[in-house]
Amino acid sequence: MCGIAGVMFKHGATGLSTGQALIDMLDGCQHRGPDSTGFALYEDAEPGKLRLRFLVEEENGASDGVGHNSGVEGAIADIRTTLEDHGAEIVEDEHVGNSYRVVVRFSGDVQKLTYDMEHAATLISIGESLDIRKDVGGAHDVDDVFHVREVEGTHGLGHVRLATESEVKPEAAHPFWATGFTDIAIVHNGQITNYWKMRRRLERRGFEFHTDNDSELIAVYLADKLANEVPLEDALKTSIDDLDGTFSFLVSTKDEIGYAKDHLAAKPMIMYETDDLIAIASEEVSLNRLFPGRALDTREPPPGSYGTWSRLT
Amino acid sequence: MVQIDLGQVSVRDANEQIRKWGAEGEDIEVLNPDARHHIGVGLIHPVRVHIQGSAGYFCAGLADQARFEIDNNVGWGLGDNMYAGMVTVRGNAGAIAGVAIRGAEIVVHGNVGSRAGQVMKAGTLCCVGNANFMAGYMMYGGRIIILGESGERVGEDMAAGDIFVGGAVRSLGSDAQLADIEESEVDDIRAFLDRHEIAYKGSFQKIENAGKRLRYATSEQQVRSIPFFTFSGTSDYWNPKVQEDVYVKSQIGRYRVRGYGGARTLPHLSDLAFKRDLSAAGTAGDPVAAVEMYTEIGGLNGARPLKLSMPVMIAPMSYGALSRSTKQAVGMASSMAGIAENTGEGGMSDAQRGAAEQLVFQCLGGRLGWNIHDMNRADGLEIYISQGAKPGFGGQLMAKKVTKELATIRGIPEGIDLRSPSRHPDILGADDLVIKVEEFREATGYRIPVSVKLGAGRVRDDIKIAFKDGFDFVELDGMQGSTGAGGAEVMEHVGVPTLAAITQAMEALEEVEGLDKIQLVLMGGIRDGIDAAKGLCLGADAVAMGTAVIIAGGCIACMQCHVGQCVTGIATQDPKHERRYNPVAEARNIHRYLEGVRWQIAALTQAMGYGSTTELGRDDLVALTRDAAEMTGLPYAPEYREREQALRGRVG
Numbered sequence: 001m002c003g004i005a006g007v008m009f010k011h012g013a014t015g016l017s018t019g020q021a022l023i024d025m026l027d028g029c030q031h032r033g034p035d036s037t038g039f040a041l042y043e044d045a046e047p048g049k050l051r052l053r054f055l056v057e058e059e060n061g062a063s064d065g066v067g068h069n070s071g072v073e074g075a076i077a078d079i080r081t082t083l084e085d086h087g088a089e090i091v092e093d094e095h096v097g098n099s100y101r102v103v104v105r106f107s108g109d110v111q112k113l114t115y116d117m118e119h120a121a122t123l124i125s126i127g128e129s130l131d132i133r134k135d136v137g138g139a140h141d142v143d144d145v146f147h148v149r150e151v152e153g154t155h156g157l158g159h160v161r162l163a164t165e166s167e168v169k170p171e172a173a174h175p176f177w178a179t180g181f182t183d184i185a186i187v188h189n190g191q192i193t194n195y196w197k198m199r200r201r202l203e204r205r206g207f208e209f210h211t212d213n214d215s216e217l218i219a220v221y222l223a224d225k226l227a228n229e230v231p232l233e234d235a236l237k238t239s240i241d242d243l244d245g246t247f248s249f250l251v252s253t254k255d256e257i258g259y260a261k262d263h264l265a266a267k268p269m270i271m272y273e274t275d276d277l278i279a280i281a282s283e284e285v286s287l288n289r290l291f292p293g294r295a296l297d298t299r300e301p302p303p304g305s306y307g308t309w310s311r312l313t
Numbered sequence: 314m315v316q317i318d319l320g321q322v323s324v325r326d327a328n329e330q331i332r333k334w335g336a337e338g339e340d341i342e343v344l345n346p347d348a349r350h351h352i353g354v355g356l357i358h359p360v361r362v363h364i365q366g367s368a369g370y371f372c373a374g375l376a377d378q379a380r381f382e383i384d385n386n387v388g389w390g391l392g393d394n395m396y397a398g399m400v401t402v403r404g405n406a407g408a409i410a411g412v413a414i415r416g417a418e419i420v421v422h423g424n425v426g427s428r429a430g431q432v433m434k435a436g437t438l439c440c441v442g443n444a445n446f447m448a449g450y451m452m453y454g455g456r457i458i459i460l461g462e463s464g465e466r467v468g469e470d471m472a473a474g475d476i477f478v479g480g481a482v483r484s485l486g487s488d489a490q491l492a493d494i495e496e497s498e499v500d501d502i503r504a505f506l507d508r509h510e511i512a513y514k515g516s517f518q519k520i521e522n523a524g525k526r527l528r529y530a531t532s533e534q535q536v537r538s539i540p541f542f543t544f545s546g547t548s549d550y551w552n553p554k555v556q557e558d559v560y561v562k563s564q565i566g567r568y569r570v571r572g573y574g575g576a577r578t579l580p581h582l583s584d585l586a587f588k589r590d591l592s593a594a595g596t597a598g599d600p601v602a603a604v605e606m607y608t609e610i611g612g613l614n615g616a617r618p619l620k621l622s623m624p625v626m627i628a629p630m631s632y633g634a635l636s637r638s639t640k641q642a643v644g645m646a647s648s649m650a651g652i653a654e655n656t657g658e659g660g661m662s663d664a665q666r667g668a669a670e671q672l673v674f675q676c677l678g679g680r681l682g683w684n685i686h687d688m689n690r691a692d693g694l695e696i697y698i699s700q701g702a703k704p705g706f707g708g709q710l711m712a713k714k715v716t717k718e719l720a721t722i723r724g725i726p727e728g729i730d731l732r733s734p735s736r737h738p739d740i741l742g743a744d745d746l747v748i749k750v751e752e753f754r755e756a757t758g759y760r761i762p763v764s765v766k767l768g769a770g771r772v773r774d775d776i777k778i779a780f781k782d783g784f785d786f787v788e789l790d791g792m793q794g795s796t797g798a799g800g801a802e803v804m805e806h807v808g809v810p811t812l813a814a815i816t817q818a819m820e821a822l823e824e825v826e827g828l829d830k831i832q833l834v835l836m837g838g839i840r841d842g843i844d845a846a847k848g849l850c851l852g853a854d855a856v857a858m859g860t861a862v863i864i865a866g867g868c869i870a871c872m873q874c875h876v877g878q879c880v881t882g883i884a885t886q887d888p889k890h891e892r893r894y895n896p897v898a899e900a901r902n903i904h905r906y907l908e909g910v911r912w913q914i915a916a917l918t919q920a921m922g923y924g925s926t927t928e929l930g931r932d933d934l935v936a937l938t939r940d941a942a943e944m945t946g947l948p949y950a951p952e953y954r955e956r957e958q959a960l961r962g963r964v965g
Binding site for chain 1: 352366748
């Protein structure tokens with residue numbers, strides 16, 4: 001019940017920013033999901049620094065009782081305290097839209113930090129390169145608040161969603177990050193039917209989940225493999241057999257972007273590749289948004305297939 | 314030759330222009346298509362449309378006679394449901410290329426995605442490159458030519474037709490087999506390829522249906538009818554129906570298939586009562602003249618609404634399950650009563666169209682009888698997702714009822730045990746559904762309301778999807794609904810009761826602030842005007858009645874609808890049996906019954922002190938049982954039972 005998009009500029013963005021490319025692609029398939037839109041944007045990392053983003057809206061995040069203080073200001077204060085308690089030095093911060101963005105200097109245990117942060121606030125993104133921006137509304141609505149188009153970036157993912165839960169909530173919007181791990185984001189179209197079985201398997205091994213969304217499961221599943229030094233391509237390969245259901249998903253890490261598609265191919269995916277760029281979307285109409293008026297030599301990945309691309313610079 | 318630039322105009326405007334120029338016999342060039350969806354859908358004139366680039370989903374869908382040429386790729390559902398005409402694609406096609414075609418010639422010079430030619434009935438789909446898995450899935454006829462590799466499970470569950478593969482056959486689908494190829498068949502293919510200027514000199518392998526799954530191994534015997542009262546008696550354990558089930562299964566070795574709905578006792582509308590004292594109902598003058606009952610359904614988004622003289626419609630029932638004469642009688646009765654009839658599965662006959670002044674045309678996964686011309690002459694379009702009596706399952710029509718005439722209208726082989734697909738080829742989620750709805754709107758110029766029929770299952774989610782995907786109205790069908798043939802266990806044990814369904818639906822719509830933006834028609838065991846009025850109180854904009862209408866028209870409720878030898882001539886395709894049915898007389902009976910329903914609704918509404926049925930609300934009801942209270946959230950008030958029984962005695 002959604003549309004997905006991903007782009008990677010192999011030699012760095014040229015002419016088109018990562019943000020603008022994703023806005024165009026998502027706007028092209030907004031019919032697939034009018035309720036919420038999200039972006040996972042990757043920029044060059046600054047060594048030793050981590051980017052974090054929290055949801056701090058009145059009805060969400062820390063203010064609903066998990067933290068000590070009430071209101072957005074209170075939530076932000078709670079986040080700052082928790083970060084400082086873990087020895088994270090705040091070098092930059094900003095309250096924008098529904099979110100609070102922080103850049104910290106941190107060299108400790110990231111998994112412990114994120115789990116503790118999650119107990120204090122709704123963390124939606126963490127990474128040296130990654131920044132997830134998501135909210136209710138269309139691609140342009142989210143851009144208006146979060147200035148997505150200004151992100152030059154190197155690669156990124158995007159997602160539009162049709163929601164069936166009672167409220168259309170930003171935390172249920174994609175992309176999802178892998179709780180406990182940095183720089184891993186996922187966008188997914190479909191449904192994982194062995195979700196609880198897989199989740200329990202991972203929980204028994206100490207992983208935590210912060211939503212009931214099956215897309216978070218894919219992110220944690222892949223992050224676990226990557227943390228054990230399994231190459232992304234191999235992790236995607238096993239995901240096709242380990243995950244049950246219908247899925248077409250995209251994943252990105254600091255330097256890679258990848259896809260996997262289930263054996264029944266019930267969810268569409270199409271890609272266009274040149275020497276400079278790989279662009280993947282649910283529908284060709286999104287790809288054509290990047291190249292109006294052109295007949296593109298696109299490729300539809302076969303059922304049960306997977307693939308990855310790396311930055312060349 | 315005219316040019317339309319999609320860089321300048323919307324697809325909707327472009328399609329209007331394409332149809333207009335098409336009617337004038339003018340060929341059309343489409344510039345800057347940029348993979349947009351729905352280009353050229355519903356074009357029914359023999360003109361040439363040249364698309365200079367890529368097209369999106371449903372390119373050339375629902376077209377007839379037209380010739381399309383696409384310079385690059387196309388998305389899902391190329392040439393959907395096309396009749397005559399031709400499509401040439403120079404690039405690749407996405408999934409379900411040639412889905413449900415009934416005669417066109419479609420050539421894709423690149424590769425085709427999965428499930429090419431799904432549920433196709435006639436015509437030729439040719440793929441010059443490789444096909445993906447399950448090409449020819451559930452095809453009922455026609456020809457698929459794949460010059461490259463076949464992909465896996467080619468011919469999966471095909472019922473008829475031929476698949477010719479030039480490259481490697483990766484694997485065969487279930488009930489598909491390799492067959493000897495005749496010289497004349499090869500000559501035909503060569504002629505086809507020459508005509509399309511495709512150079513291919515290699516040989517072919519032929520794949521056809523293996524014939525192992527077209528019919529049930531043992532057909533179900535006709536059994537002595539058990540009176541409905543005994544059948545649905547109070548004992549759930551060893552009542553005569555349970556014994557009969559065991560016996561029949563001991564003979565056929567599989568699940569039973571029968572007509573009608575579940576007989577299990579479930580909370581229903583009769584477990585609700587009106588809060589006010591209605592002992593004066595019907596005593597004050599003419600309630601029908603006093604109460605406003607006129608209802609429009611389907612016009613909220615600008616389409617031409619159904620105009621109902623009362624908030625009642627006929628529930629979808631197929632020509633197939635029912636005889637032609639019965640559909641005719643129901644149609645006539647609907648016209649006399651000023652309400653709308655529904656085709657159900659299996660196409661629209663001229664007799665039906667002629668009889669019913671307002672007719673909703675139902676689209677199911679098998680696309681059996683679905684076509685642009687009948688869409689254009691319908692008063693409403695309906696996408697069937699599922700049915701209350703058997704949610705998640707497709708229809709069943711036993712071989713006895715699949716006559717030559719019926720097979721022709723549906724585009725399927727004669728004499729098979731037809732198990733209709735349980736899902737649509739092109740609707741695998743809310744995201745595809747929205748594109749499908751748009752296809753229907755584009756093809757019919759946004760004139761006709763589009764509805765969705767939902768068998769109650771995940772009601773909350775489904776209703777929200779229906780709302781967000783922009784349907785004009787929903788037909789929500791509860792577990793007490795009936796069917797012409799379904800698995801007995803499914804009917805008894807699968808589904809969500811009508812009371813729970815409407816309650817959850819209204820709550821879901823309230824959550825998404827959709828109460829005034831989409832209309833809801835409730836069905837599933839509505840027996841009379843009292844049930845109807847309660848359904849309206851619970852929030853339905855109208856109700857639909859099926860079984861009650863059939864009974865009014867002579868059905869004896871023997872539950873043998875599936876057998877095909879209906880003694881009343883209703884559930885049969887055998888002329889010998891159908892002869893017993895007098896459509897004109899039965900139309901009058903059905904009409905008299907509908908007028909009774911009208912009087913009941915009016916009398917109740919009037920006695921509640923209202924001038925219009927739109928004033929009926931939840932506050933007018935209480936629940937007589939704890940279960941019904943739980944399901945509906947209405948106050949539990951068993952003390953109203955006597956009054957409710959007295960009411961039935963008076964206006965029932």
